[in-house]
Ligand SMILES: Nc1ncnc2c1ncn2[C@@H]1O[C@H](COP(=O)(O)OP(=O)(O)OP(=O)(O)O)[C@@H](O)[C@H]1O
């Protein structure tokens with residue numbers, strides 16, 4: 001058996017005495033070698049491999065506090081959980097990143113399965129937890145907050161839970177609020193975040209000073225890719241100071257751009273809400289001559305909301321997303337397509353993701369680059385620009401007068417409470433995070449991988465963003481359903497298009 005462990009800058013060889021022939025015994029017994037602080041690589045996941053089996057593990061408090069005592073999990077005495085066939089998740093349970101594999105191919109990467117462990121590394125009466133929400137809104141944030149509070153309280157008897165107000169900067173600029181089951185019992189029925197949120201203001205040292213001063217030992221951080229980069233820095237600083245503080249991330253983003261996980265919470269709710277805007281656009285344009293409806297949906301760098309909203313609706317004629325460049329003029333261009341559809345149906349609906357066509361808007365609008373407080377590029381408004389472009393084209397070419405109806409439901413799709421299935425999803429995430437922190441895991445995020453909840457190293461969700469793959473079947477399904485141009489010109493078409501533009 002060959003075993004390679006890349007954690008920090010070390011590599012263990014075959015001859016290392018703690019390895020047995022059984023990879024799972026190995027997983028159970030494996031402890032990372034003590035590492036010097038200088039050698040620590042902030043975001044490198046712990047990778048344990050045995051032949052073609054790879055476990056990308058998450059850190060544990062005992063990796064840097066080896067003498068930490070453990071206690072029996074109080075769930076052992078829980079009336080509700082005692083009926084479960086296997087109350088505790090075995091350390092051997094892992095979740096495969098790839099479920100579609102070739103018979104002779106490698107088994108690939110695995111993550112630890114979430115759930116309660118036999119031993120916990122905190123006495124419930126000594127836990128002081130805190131919850132913070134950062135970045136943009138998303139349906140379901142309040143459900144996650146509620147379920148962390150209920151999970152800690154009902155399952156583990158934890159009573160001391162603090163809410164950090166207004167995102168990362170709230171750690172050092174605001175007072176905390178006490179979160180009890182009573183305080184949060186109804187919040188899942190509301191959109192937004194009960195704790196308020198913000199962009200910017202991540203100051204690792206000030207945050208960890210505050211964690212230390214307040215005696216907080218479990219930190220639950222709800223946010224997107226930016227938030228998770230911040231969470232990784234908090235984890236690193238906690239480890240550097242040798243604090244017994246578990247840092248757990250819960251991935252949140254309306255754009256569904258977080259890597260590894262199946263999808264982010266609130267996404268389904270947002271897609272559902274987007275249907276209302278698309279329906280309205282369709283009704284409007286169906287009722288007039290040459291009606292063109294444009295609906296702008298969120299999606300900074302990824303067009304998932306636009307793609308799923310389009311596929312769900314079936315009333316959309318064309319979907320424009322950031323991943324798929326498009327063009328207006330010539331064969332296979334947007335103007336030609338609009339003209340054809342208007343001749344055939346007398347109306348059409350276009351769904352455009354806010355990040356689509358940014359380079360064209362920038363070239364024409366000549367606006368300076370602006371960023372939000374977190375450093376995210378502020379996008380130019382593609383919706384009105386696209387509406388004007390289409391109107392101007394048909395007016396100038398005198399081919400027909402289009403009746404433009406532009407709808408921008410941007411914030412409406414993310415400011416609503418989560419639907420039933422997102423509520424359940426949020427509960428699984430929150431409970432997974434609680435079980436993980438109580439079991440001493442830290443520097444992790446949680447999420448469904450092939451429908452099974454897993455503990456995922458934070459680095460895996462910050463190293464890249466998830467985008468729509470134009471070569472995947474889902475985009476092909478969309479193209480087949482709308483019958484829009486693929487905007488991928490064949491060589492001959494490219495040549496002709498270039499000739500036409502000269
Ligand atoms: N590279 C980074 N290092 C440390 N903190 C960061 C980093 N990037 C972002 N943050 C912090 O994380 C918080 C949220 O970041 P951001 O505004 O980018 O939202 P997000 O978590 O990516 O969510 P959304 O999906 O809404 O974009 C902010 O307080 C920001 O300061």
Ligand SMILES: O=P(O)(O)OC[C@H]1O[C@](O)(CO)[C@@H](O)[C@@H]1O
Nearest residue numbers: 136137253254255298299300372
């Ligand atoms: O809340 P803000 O800062 O206006 O952010 C809007 C952005 O946030 C997102 O919803 C991601 O959270 C993007 O889709 C959108 O561009």
Ligand SMILES: [Mg+2]
Nearest residue numbers: 135224225226
């Ligand atoms: Mg982000």
